[in-house]
Amino acid sequence: MKPRLIIQKSASDLGINNACAAVINNVTVSNDQSFMGVLQSNLNHVASHLNSLISNSVYEGFSRQLKKLGYENTVSANEKLLKRFVSKGAQSINNVVDAYNAVAIRHGVSIGVHTYHHQEDIHVFRCEEPRSFRPLFAKKDITIPTGDLLYSCGDAPLASIGLVDADAHDFRLTQDSSSLLVVVLGHESTPDEFNQSVIEELIEMLRQKMPGLNHYFLERGLDHGC
Template sequence: MIKPRLIIQKSASDLGINNACAAVISNVTVSDDQSFMGVLQSNLNHVASHLNSLISNSVYEGFSRQLKKLGYENTVSANEKLLRRFISKGAQPINNIVDAYNAVAIRHGVSIGVHTYHHQEDIHVFRSEQPRNFRPLFAKKDITIPTGDLVYSCGDVPLASIGKVDADAHEFRLTQDSSNLLVVVLGHDETPGAFNRSIIEELIDMLRQKMPSLNHYFLETVVDR
């Protein structure tokens, strides 16, 4: 079987997305098990204890710069929104997979996309060439991704959008029927490929503690310059 690839188109490469990393994880069980809430709370406490240093953190700064390049000058990036929400309201359990990837995301200050993945098609990263309809996670109806916003898609179907619409696609949400997952760390020009890969490996190692039969492979990353 030909394995899918992660294809970074030139429009995304020009934004500094050259080191993106993605993996497929199979034999996963999505459940209400709260076994990863302990590590999520621990990571949150650690990060909250030195919040002031985050202002000059190259990982957070890189996401802000990326949004500026997209034309969103004063927009808070998804990873920072997550941290702020957890600090103000506390970390709430969602499901075991989301709790695990939130724990890793909070620890490293990155955005991690995790999606149900049964299509086995190439993943494309690009800036949208035209407005397109998109139904964000748990939204009742579609909204429009503006031209120029950053998108990654499974084949031709958007999985996530970054920019004015900062959301994952409802169609690929995690449910208790999800057994194959796609994990994506786009990063930016300040996050090397090895760093992005290590984020995904940390998540996989965490999940494997509870799911010893879990399998995974990394997609080959192809940068179209």
């Protein structure tokens, strides 16, 4: 049976009802910089009208989401990415990261991409108690506080949103990663069609260089008991 995307009530109450996730197989992660051109093009386009982002519903939605989590005046991960690129320029990480950064910059969203070989259900929820979590490239674990947003593969955290916006180091992309999980949580102002189209755009971009790539979307379910 294929894995599911399960949104628990605590996350649903935060406005995360239209989250989407997909599994992509036959991926090749490499140092190929094929997608740097589109990343730079998207960055140039967005940077040309930065002032209008103040009233952009996508950016506003992530700010509201952080406020509901208790983090007033906190810059969301997608906005941090944009500001870093505008300030320092876009830098290549690897082909897959470059591709999803290009899509994220274009649409103003946060996209989670993780190595995925476990085939377990993905759970989205707010922590009921502090959780131990090792962020990407960190040398040791940190503590995610009660109430922060998390999504996990089974019991293993994949990413946190709140005090720390980070992906899990244990599910980082490497050149051995051939199956990936892509997650767009979105917020109350991003409909299902928008979130899914963001993932589809990333998949089609990757397919330009990986014609053998295949994918499927996870069936989404709401867990009203949590």
